Amino acid sequence: MPYVSLSTLRHLIMKTFLLLLFFLVALALKPEGINGDERIIGAISDCNARVGKEERVAMDMAVQDFNMQHNQTFLMLRLKCSKRKPLQSALAARHLINKNKVEVILGPRSWEEASTVSEVSENYDVPILSFADSSPPWAAERWPFLIQAAAGTHIQMKAVANIIQSWGWRRANVIYEDTDSAANGISPYLYGALQAVDVEISNLRPLPSFADSSFLHKELENLKKEQCRVFVVHTSLELARRVFGMAKEKKMMEKEYVWITTDSITSLVHSMNFSLISSMQGVVGVRNSFLETGPHFNNFSTRFYGIFGRKYPEEKHHEPGIFALQAYDAVWTVGLAMNEGTKSNGRQLLESILKTDFDGLSGNIQFTGQKLEPTTRFQIINIIGKHYRELGFWTENLGFSYTIDHGGYNLSMESLGDVNWPGLGGRSSAPRGWDRSTIENPLRIGVPNGSITNKFVKVDYDSSTGKYIFSGFSIDVFNETARHLKYSLQYEFVPFGGNYNDLVKKVQSKEFDAAVGDIAIISNRCEYVEFTHAHTETGLVMVVPILWHSSRALLFVKPFTTAMWFLTFFINVFNGFVVWSIERNYCSELRGPILNQIGTLLWLAFATLFSLHGEKLHSNLSRMATVVWLFVALVITQSYTASLSSMLTVQNLEPKITNIETLKSNNALIGYSHMSFVREYLEGPLGFKSSNIRNFTSTDEYAQALRSGAIAAAFLEAPVAKLFVAKYCKSFTIAGPTFLVGGYGFAFPRGSLLLPDIDEALLNVRENGVLKDLEQSLIASEQCVDIQSDNETASLSPQNFFVLFIITGVTSSASLLIYYFRAKDRYENSRARYKGIWIATIMVLKKLGHRRNKFSRKVSDVADENPGNSPDNSHSQSQV
Template identity: 35%
Template sequence: MAMEDFYTTNGNYSTRLMLHTRDSNGDNYQAAEAALDLLQNMKIQAIIGPEKSSQAVFVSEIGNKSQVPVISFSATSPTLSSMHLPFFIRTTINDAAQVYTITALIKAFGWREVVPIYEDTEFGRGIIPFLTDALDEIDVRIPYRSLISESSTDDRIQKELYKLQTKQTRVFVVHMAPSRGSTLFLNAIEVGMMSKGYVWIMTNGVTNVIGSLNASVISAMSGALGIQTYVPQTEKLENFATRWRKRFLEVNPNDEPCEVSTFALWAYDTIYALAMAVEEVGVQNTKIDKNITSSGHLPVFYDGPKLLNAIYNIKFQGLSGSFQLKDGQMQNSGFDVINVVKEGKRKVGYWREGQNLSRQPDLSTIVWPGETNIIPKGWEFPVSGRKLRVGVMKGSFTEFVKVEIDPVTNDIRVSGRSVDVFEAAIKRMPYAVPYEYQLFGAVSEANSLTYNDFVYQVYLQNYDVAIGDIAIRYNRTLYVDFTVPYTESGVAMIVPVKTSVNKNTLIFLRPLSLDLWIASFVFFIYTGIAILILEPNLRASLEGSISGHFGTIVHLSVFAHQEKLESILSKVVVIVWVFVLLVLTSSYTASLSSMLTVQQLQPTVTDVNDLIKNGDYVGYGAGSFVGDLLRQLNFEKSKIRSYKFDKYDEALRKGSANGGVAAIVEEIPYVKSFLAKHCKSYTMIEIYKSAGFGFAFPKGSALVPDISRAIINITDGDDIIQIEKKWSGDQNCQNNGNIIESNSLSFLSFWGLFLMTGVVSTVSLLICVIISLCKNRRKMSNITSVETSSDELNDIEAFPTMNQDENQEGDREVRP
């Protein structure tokens, strides 16, 4: 159809393609022999095919030697590369391009484990390294790989499927050729693996041809998801599909109608690209070379490199989309996610380069195997009915895990705080989780076992989970996954507290710092002076020596409120000053009381470095990681002693000098448990942050997220409080935490008060000065007015005499 369409449209071309077909019958060596036959006898100048990736390896080696381009529209294995096979051209999508669509789909639904099922061929194995790396990027684990050989019968396939049923993982990625994939699904439905709870994801090796599969196969795939290469829907494609169906029924009248596959579209576009390149090059130059093979002389096509470059440069809009080669292969245009239903397939999402998975908003929810809309959680307990193996270990702290063996039945009975948290979490799971407890080691061996050995049993798959007072440590997270912690985190010291009463005779001076004492004294004097200046009566009555004046000033600072004050300004100053004194004395009293009380409860050691400097002995719990921590803190090995929980009190009472220790370093949950029984004698000094206690699961376990959510539910509510009270009693101990000695009050705590009283006193003094100056000025003005009046009176008395003389003089002048 491609040949007909191309030369109908391009009838003026001077070149024509002539197709010479051979059938390899699915055999790699027959494919190689067919290629040699075509080269030697038909003098071919290009090879379209072969169909399989394993055949492409052989044929491309021959193409390299003869310089004949080998163009495949179906060999998708990532191991095939133009870097190693320069004359190999892939006009299809590399399988590795779809792994990010697969991982986006897995991430979208939150599945933690995936089992790939792939055929044991070049095509099947090629995608696995890329899929593994992509899953690792999103922290998804591959616990098992299912490899199906080419010669596998239905019985062998069913045997492999039954093996998968015994495992927990229920998410499968199928990467097979269409024929073998069809066989797999027909057997999967027969063994009951296309039922509720299973997830099947097909790569485009099957999905790209799903429209051409038998109806019974499509029905068997119902509920599966598939990755399909994106092909833009165009009018040209619709017209071709109509003609295809008509042509197919003409050639195969007895077969069921089917859809044109994506590989068929690539084949169509490949013919177009080759025909355009041949017309551009106009190839004729073929010659027999002296290269000898087992089949005889191998011709060399000297225009082969030109034809190869011409094909690389071809660009056009084909049936499959934009035809453009880069690095010897087609570029990824994106993928669609389809859901197979009994009626066929439907698009439920899509993925484009650089995007997250998007779902189609106009389609209904996905129909999963078993015809359910409920999203599978991705794992189940095996059909064999094996219960969750819960490992427990007898430790020193029976409050957390207490193990008892029935002497008659040898049954294990476990209890404790950790057990109660685990069982409460299991009850909150959204599904039933049957479990049974298994003891790690014998009870008599408890002293020689370590928690590292216990956790490592989970890695060895001897247990499905290890519970107890297991600290979450970095070295342990390398081979197991932990839930969120269910206890408080951290490491602390247990140290004795001081019980002696402080007999310091100057203790009464300690509530206030030196700068506050000095500031108080300065403001006492300043306020007294201000009141004395503002009250004229008090100032007028001041007699005697300077020492007497000083005494009056101090008296006014303290007892001014008892004096009869007349000035408004002095009353304002006294009110503010009394408020400052009230706050200051109240704070002093409270600080002194606190010092006298707290002084009796001070720890004997407040810093772990003091233990190192003094060369004291320090203890820790036997089997705990704290021993390694103490050595990291530079304690001498000879100064570190391990004890059981019930020996802590005795070791601390003896002290470092008498065969005991100065402090016990332990994890905070153990410290609080100890203090609940010895509250009055010891206290806790926190020294180091840790992650707390958690439950250990195998790497990638699907139970971890659900158990963690259940633990958060427990620790956020009242349940954890009730569990702690059940096993530790009421831990409301005043010494349960760092005791901080009361500090002296400093000037910085009261500078605002002093600023307020200082400003009020200063402003009052300024107002007083201004008033005094105004009064003095008025008084001076009055005196000046009196003197001026007396002078004017004297002038009036002298004025008539002068006028009389002037008149007399005037008269004399007139008379003549």
């Protein structure tokens, strides 16, 4: 005889006593005279699981409560255990129908079991009230006696999607138990809910119910290598216990990870042991919501707590969950239907059940299409510490709220306050939801190495270091964007020599993690990658040659170049000086104070330019210089007049080509960049002939072709056209309409978790003015190179009058020199003549002086001889 411990014997005696007591109570409570109204209810449950235990206690309580309140019908419950095996459930159903003569079967909870039980019951017209919360749309037609007695929870997937959307996560991994029940709950409900909020499923991982540690280790290791750090778990509690245990072991319950559980797990959070709670720290859960207030619930909860604790002392927690409430309501549903009349066939009982309408512990019990109305309100909880914290509620079409009543709703879960995320404690900011910490190499970013202009992307090779150097506007914008991220992003640029479409496809195939440069955002490229917001102006424009014109007030100086004006002024002044120098000896008006002479000189210089004054000149030399200068002046003034008239005529001229229709009608040739998408656009929407399209590799080639007439117009992307016109500012202009195509953006693989952060950082770069500064620096760096533009070529320069200026200069100079030498000869002759006269004069004066002195001496001698007659002598002397 096997050994039986005293505690085991005591336990068996206690169970036998309780069963006997329950049977005696049932007999005592059974009304007399209604033996014909005994109704037997069958039930199938997983007796070893927490759910099954709660269902068993709740159904026993429901039978007892119903029998106490109703005298017409006496319910009896027959329960079979299935251990969640469909075959065993089918055998249990057959035994209940054939041996126990049950009129209805409650349970089981999984769809796999419910379908097999329904198949059995169809042969006996026995209604099945399944506790599975989901079933295929065709189930009611296939099994007319199958009733879904648990409210559907598929709407919870919208709550999960809204939680993910609230924190800005764009992708999620989904882990679910590979059963029909889980599949019906995941697809299409979760997929559709996530798609509605623009969230993609990064990985969809089914796990078998019997998955062992090695299998879970492999699956979680693969998920850990991925960038996505948001996980949605939809499994049974037993499988969830193994999943979270392994996740904690692999350090996947730490910083930057997000775990969200569905009702199948979270609704049993009240029964979780400390080991499971400790491995689920920071998990956010969605569970079925029910009112935990009111006398009816309080009475049920108190009684359930005591009975469950006595019946299952091995369980640490004795509170009832939603599954107990559903089982309790299911018994009452069947009891009320049976109480309407005597025993009848299964179809009449089915119809009576479907007409049931009352407020149960789990909510309103009312069937539509053989199903209870799905649950539209769920509770959001956060597992933290030794238990969990109730954050609030989510209601379909309303959103999140603190309380269960209708009020204070918000579309974002952030309104519920701080969440204790895995590894972050009570930090208010949510995890990024993705991480690159497991990737050894930095981001490989492809950069085009064949741009039409090096202003946006420039790739140089440094032979001394053996490395490439990347610069340009697009490179600068990306570097600034990376600096504005909330975290450090490691990346390296890699040159790519192919065309832009090939570069985009390299990003799609993940040979590059991204592409940066002057990459236009167009629809066919969006089939392969996703783009950030454009960081440049958008549009495709037409560039054509123009005849330069100006509306400035100084237009009158444009007929002559600066050198021509200076030379004309100099020649004028020089000729005036020549005339003044020659004529001043003949005209007293040309002499006088120095200021008067300067004024007269300038007047002579410019008067000859506009009128003929040859008849007033006295010297043939001045006349000769003036005649030649007048001839030259006549040619210059007439040329100036003609040039100015021409410029005034072209003031209102438009660009040579104003629209693409003119190009098409003239069968004109046009140009585009060989590396861009423009050719497809020109041949497609714009309708140009392929034979009329020429490709170019640089802006200089464009300019040369436009000037020479090789092409009539060039089609450039707006950012490039802006720089092109800035460089050739006096030769070309933008004409016609702007064709709306995308600007330049950064390309990332579709569904990239980095893209939303890059977009946000790029907006910050734009809003804080950094992007504007970079744009201004870009335009300022492009200097106009049109030194010899059309308008300046039309201006008259000294080269146009070189011979005339030589003639007049030589003539005037010769006249001045001849006059100078003549004047010198006259001066020398005059000087010699004056010198002779002066000498003769001096000699005469000397002779006269000598004679006077001699006479004076004679008079003196006479006076000495006649001293008494001095007066008379004086008179005589004076007469002499």
